[in-house]
Amino acid sequence: MNTKEIVTPSQLLELWQGHRRLTRKVIEAFPEEKLFTYSVGGMRSFADLAMEMINVATPGIKGLVSGKWDNIGSEKTPPTKKELLAKWDETTSLINQSWPQLKIERLQQVEKALNMYEAPNYWTLFYFIDNEVHHRGQGYVYLRSLGIEPPPFWER
């Protein structure tokens, strides 16, 4: 291992997937109906927020690996928790399968991610993770205001 590395590729994958495992637990923590209907302050439901994460990560990992950027996904939120979790797990597999093809040199290249954000690819990758953490934090508020204890933040 290059001791001058801040974080290795496999550690970064684990960071992302650790966050994704926690987000999956948050999806599971919602009662079926509230997942699709409940929100605070006129915001989107947690199902819609989770679907956004999928619609970002799916073309996101493809673009990071290949340099061929599709637009952000437009797939609609499925109508049940079970189907949403299945989509989530598909994305998990896609990321795991794609990751070994990600060349580190690509992370310092500037590209127009999802044909929207011109940035170095490392920034884009952190943006995907941070956007998930941001929206998941919102899900914590929804759960708390429903009287449901969210999963611990530090357990991944």
Added chain:
Amino acid sequence: MNTKEIVTPSQLLELWQGHRRLTRKVIEAFPEEKLFTYSVGGMRSFADLAMEMINVATPGIKGLVSGKWDNIGSEKTPPTKKELLAKWDETTSLINQSWPQLKIERLQQVEKALNMYEAPNYWTLFYFIDNEVHHRGQGYVYLRSLGIEPPPFWER
């Protein structure tokens, strides 16, 4: 630059400080009184959440740099937005001043951060950033439920 780096130290500092600039804007967006009194779902006020970030980052950057870990800070939330922002800015300066002394090799060492979390230091550093993004996302819900438009997530 080592082309095999995922992210350089200065890029990582800028990622963190970019998040911190956004959090500062969220503090500013709260009406004075609501910053200290308002929350959703029985959670802490955004002032208390921001003070937690300061109480993490201040001993956090010291520990990352030196390997000498203090406990998480116990400083109380100051009573005004102005004083909270002044504390915030002190922490910003402290991080900027300390950062150049952070040796990259240290990031792969496992230590008991803040005498609480045994983890590699890179993981701890990302934890500090992610914890801020998590709680700031909660501040977005508070603002929306107060009818206040939060600052755009992508503007740092």
